[in-house]
Amino acid sequence: MTQPAPASPLFWRFNPEVYRLIGIKCKDCGHISYPRTKICHECGSLNLEEYKLPKKGTVHTYCVNWTPPPTFEPPITPVIIDLEGGGRYQGLMTETSTPEDVKVGSKVEMVLRKVTTDRGLNVYGYKFRLVEEE
Amino acid sequence: MSRRARKLGRGVALVGAGMSKFGAFPDKTSRDLFADAFTAMTRSVDKGMDTEDIEALYVGNFSSDLFEGQGHIAPIMADWVGLVPKPATRLEDACASGGVAIREGVIAIASGLYDVVLVGGTEKMTNLPTERVTDTLAAASDTVYEGACGFTFPGLYAAMATAYMARHGASVEHFMKVGIKNHNNGSLNPKAQFNKSIRDLMNSRIEKAKQKGEPVPEWSDELDFLKDPKANPVVAWPMRLFDCSPITDGAACVLLVAEDIAKNFSNDPLYIVGTGQGSDHALHERDDLTSIAAARIAAQQAYEMAGVQPEDIQIAEVHDCFTIAELVAIEDLGFFKHGEGYKATEQGLTARDGSKPINTSGGLKSKGHPVGASGVGQAVEIWHQMRGEAGPRQVPGKDIRLALTHNVGATGGTCVVHIYQRR
Numbered sequence: 001m002t003q004p005a006p007a008s009p010l011f012w013r014f015n016p017e018v019y020r021l022i023g024i025k026c027k028d029c030g031h032i033s034y035p036r037t038k039i040c041h042e043c044g045s046l047n048l049e050e051y052k053l054p055k056k057g058t059v060h061t062y063c064v065n066w067t068p069p070p071t072f073e074p075p076i077t078p079v080i081i082d083l084e085g086g087g088r089y090q091g092l093m094t095e096t097s098t099p100e101d102v103k104v105g106s107k108v109e110m111v112l113r114k115v116t117t118d119r120g121l122n123v124y125g126y127k128f129r130l131v132e133e134e
Numbered sequence: 135m136s137r138r139a140r141k142l143g144r145g146v147a148l149v150g151a152g153m154s155k156f157g158a159f160p161d162k163t164s165r166d167l168f169a170d171a172f173t174a175m176t177r178s179v180d181k182g183m184d185t186e187d188i189e190a191l192y193v194g195n196f197s198s199d200l201f202e203g204q205g206h207i208a209p210i211m212a213d214w215v216g217l218v219p220k221p222a223t224r225l226e227d228a229c230a231s232g233g234v235a236i237r238e239g240v241i242a243i244a245s246g247l248y249d250v251v252l253v254g255g256t257e258k259m260t261n262l263p264t265e266r267v268t269d270t271l272a273a274a275s276d277t278v279y280e281g282a283c284g285f286t287f288p289g290l291y292a293a294m295a296t297a298y299m300a301r302h303g304a305s306v307e308h309f310m311k312v313g314i315k316n317h318n319n320g321s322l323n324p325k326a327q328f329n330k331s332i333r334d335l336m337n338s339r340i341e342k343a344k345q346k347g348e349p350v351p352e353w354s355d356e357l358d359f360l361k362d363p364k365a366n367p368v369v370a371w372p373m374r375l376f377d378c379s380p381i382t383d384g385a386a387c388v389l390l391v392a393e394d395i396a397k398n399f400s401n402d403p404l405y406i407v408g409t410g411q412g413s414d415h416a417l418h419e420r421d422d423l424t425s426i427a428a429a430r431i432a433a434q435q436a437y438e439m440a441g442v443q444p445e446d447i448q449i450a451e452v453h454d455c456f457t458i459a460e461l462v463a464i465e466d467l468g469f470f471k472h473g474e475g476y477k478a479t480e481q482g483l484t485a486r487d488g489s490k491p492i493n494t495s496g497g498l499k500s501k502g503h504p505v506g507a508s509g510v511g512q513a514v515e516i517w518h519q520m521r522g523e524a525g526p527r528q529v530p531g532k533d534i535r536l537a538l539t540h541n542v543g544a545t546g547g548t549c550v551v552h553i554y555q556r557r
Contacts, residue, residue: 033419034418034419041415041419060297060423061293061294061296061297061300061423062293062296063285063288063289063290063292063293063295063296063370063371063372063373064292064368064370064371065284065285065286065288065289065292065370065371066367066368066369066370066371067268067286067288067369067370068284068286068289069265069268069269069272069284069286070265070269072284076284078283078284078285078289078293080293080417080418080423088418088419089418090283090285090417090418091283092283092284099371104296104297104300105300115283
């Protein structure tokens with residue numbers, strides 16, 4: 001229920017969003033919607049353009065999930081990221097030594113990683129890792 | 135965008151309310167629970183009622199399909215309480231299904247179509263193992279984009295809690311204080327799933343350890359107990375076990391009638407003077423994760439319709455599926471300023487003897503959260519409190535004339551608010 005099977009039509013239908021990070025920017029109100037939509041979520045406009053999400057951002061909020069869905073190994077750190085230039089993305093942190101490394105406001109970037117295993121198959125997607133402050 | 139002020143086509147009254155016991159009942163299905171609630175409701179109607187009087191049924195239910203393998207439950211509920219062949223309709227808005235069913239019942243009477251409507255909610259959750267319940271509840275989130283990154287419902291509310299702490303300077307102890315308060319109320323509610331205070335739970339564990347000759351835990355008070363990871367493990371930081379509402383079987387029913395016939399049923403009816411409902415984007419597309427926009431909109435509609443202000447409301451049942459949710463709710467409803475709900479809770483203002491008692495029933499946390507029934511269960515508590523029939527948990531020293539219920543679906547994709555008046 002929480003994860004489409006890797007070979008399912010649902011999974012491939014959403015391929016451009018999932019791997020190419022294609023969202024939508026409204027030409028009227030500027031709202032960024034991800035996943036792609038045909039109608040702006042914020043103002044209802046049809047005047048939209050495809051928008052490739054940037055891979056960098058900061059942690060808006062997060063939790064440390066000790067009771068994740070069965071295909072994940074706890075603890076995991078799901079995050080909601082404020083992307084550079086606007087828009088948000090929900091994902092998982094990776095490559096943290098302890099969950100305490102993650103803070104609201106931490107700078108992060110997307111990397112392609114195995115997300116989970118579903119019915120014996122690896123499912124890949126973007127995760128976030130911490131980046132050093134410049 | 136301009137719009138006309140919304141009002142009901144005619145007045146609607148609440149003349150009966152009852153609920154099953156909330157808890158885990160291996161021998162009961164959703165229809166058994168519904169019949170229990172219906173029976174309790176009929177006993178509460180002062181002048182009695184005849185099932186023949188009821189013209190239609192609206193029933194809130196989230197997922198009997200997944201929980202019980204049973205879809206299309208509205209006619210079954212009608213059958214189980216003797217209403218066939220009256221029209222029976224199921225409403226689904228996740229955990230707000232019950233509140234939405236009340237709203238649809240109100241609209242049906244206000245429209246003039248019906249004079250007498252039964253509204254109920256029912257949910258049977260405990261026959262699945264916890265991880266499958268969590269999975270079923272996760273179906274109420276955006277399953278493609280929220281489920282795939284490991285946000286369960288506790289996880290989503292935990293993310294709201296993290297944002298709340300970062301924005302307002304609250305700590306995990308403030309969340310714990312919501313749970314302590316609601317368990318204190320629930321300990322006085324015989325229909326509650328956990329009708330024990332946190333202190334009672336703590337003392338019974340100490341007693342058990344003594345009896346077994348095990349090392350006796352040295353908890354100084356409830357907060358100390360709740361900070362112990364052995365007693366209160368982290369589910370999704372910052373939410374621990376005692377920050378989460380339980381998995382519950384239960385049902386609740388109310389009888390709604392047109393205002394002009396209310397006195398035919400009840401010596402002391404309540405009047406539904408405000409109703410509001412809103413929707414919202416998925417969590418990641420919202421501006422502010424420390425507030426639920428659908429709740430603010432629903433509350434504004436209800437206040438406007440009733441012609442009252444937040445400070446006029448004397449008690450409220452709010453949707454505390456997680457402790458953070460109560461803090462967000464009492465701010466969204468305008469009872470306290472944004473970012474100050476946790477301070478108000480700490481000062482005891484939301485306790486039963488405070489200036490704004492919240493969740494006198496024990497809330498979803500202690501009373502239990504049979505998701506599709508919870509919104510109707512809230513109305514049952516308001517019925518008892520406003521009529522002064524809440525027994526040992528009756529709010530002291532208040533003549534309650536205005537009360538409010540606030541029922542949220544998922545993380546705020548839906549919120550429905552009702553305002554009740556006693557004349």
